[in-house]
Amino acid sequence: MVHWTAEEKQLITGLWGRVNVEECGAEALARLLIVYPWTQRFFASFGNLSSPTAIIGNPKVQAHGKKVLTSFGDAVKNLDNIKKCFAPLSKLHCEKLHVDPENFRLLGDILIIVLAAHFGKEFTPACQAAWQKVVHVVAHALAHEYH
Amino acid sequence: MVHWSAEEKQLITGLWGRVNVEECGAEALARLLIVYPWTQRFFDNFGNLSSPTAILGNPRVRAHGGKVLTSFGEAIKNLDNLKGTYSKLSELHCDKLHVDPENFRLLGDILIIVLAAHFTKDFTPACQAAWQKLVGLVAHALARKYH
Numbered sequence: 001m002v003h004w005t006a007e008e009k010q011l012i013t014g015l016w017g018r019v020n021v022e023e024c025g026a027e028a029l030a031r032l033l034i035v036y037p038w039t040q041r042f043f044a045s046f047g048n049l050s051s052p053t054a055i056i057g058n059p060k061v062q063a064h065g066k067k068v069l070t071s072f073g074d075a076v077k078n079l080d081n082i083k084k085c086f087a088p089l090s091k092l093h094c095e096k097l098h099v100d101p102e103n104f105r106l107l108g109d110i111l112i113i114v115l116a117a118h119f120g121k122e123f124t125p126a127c128q129a130a131w132q133k134v135v136h137v138v139a140h141a142l143a144h145e146y147h
Numbered sequence: 148m149v150h151w152s153a154e155e156k157q158l159i160t161g162l163w164g165r166v167n168v169e170e171c172g173a174e175a176l177a178r179l180l181i182v183y184p185w186t187q188r189f190f191d192n193f194g195n196l197s198s199p200t201a202i203l204g205n206p207r208v209r210a211h212g213g214k215v216l217t218s219f220g221e222a223i224k225n226l227d228n229l230k231g232t233y234s235k236l237s238e239l240h241c242d243k244l245h246v247d248p249e250n251f252r253l254l255g256d257i258l259i260i261v262l263a264a265h266f267t268k269d270f271t272p273a274c275q276a277a278w279q280k281l282v283g284l285v286a287h288a289l290a291r292k293y294h
Binding site: 030034052117126 | 177178181182199202203256259260261263264265266267268270271272273275276279
């Protein structure tokens, strides 16, 4: 089981309370698709992904980004039980969606950058360290049910 | 040889012109030491690294961070010859400093986050993509002379 210090929990939940999930989720997914273009293969049905501008403005990308980050919020509410919390999603990503778990790590990296870009100075090194731990644990949990 | 589009070069050099090398360099090295504490082993003689606050305020960390990022500036002036530019530094990091090349990748990741935190909205997805390409290539060039 993962151990969280009181400070880490505070840094995570404190920042999360100020995150605009719709905006940050859309941006995170858009950045993933732009910076790592091969990830677009999972979203072939999303329509126009032909340029950064198209991706950023794509309503399906925005909606799905929000859905993904909302789900991330479940991890923040269940820091002591992330594996169990993400077990069904892990099975889904393995059995139905066939997503290489490496992509969970990439999205986690992207989320850190989005948070840094949104919160600027307030995304302190201690804050970054706590959030890198969260995204790592979430990526691990999402890969946990893979077979 | 690496191919850079005109847009990528513009995104890199354009942003670089606005980077406070001393400040960003200090922050990048501090974040590396805080977020990836094992990297502190390379800086034993730097004095007090006992907490994020100590690391951020440590004058040797600040000075060395500035030095590292200044060297990064050399890459930007020589985008078409990164391998040649970093050949000697690569030998130094292998033969004298014994730094695991994985740490170059980590520092590159950290630099992206520092740029995102400093430039916020201006650190667009396209900008991020160009800079991620650069840090990946610099890390590769620094590892190239390892044996």
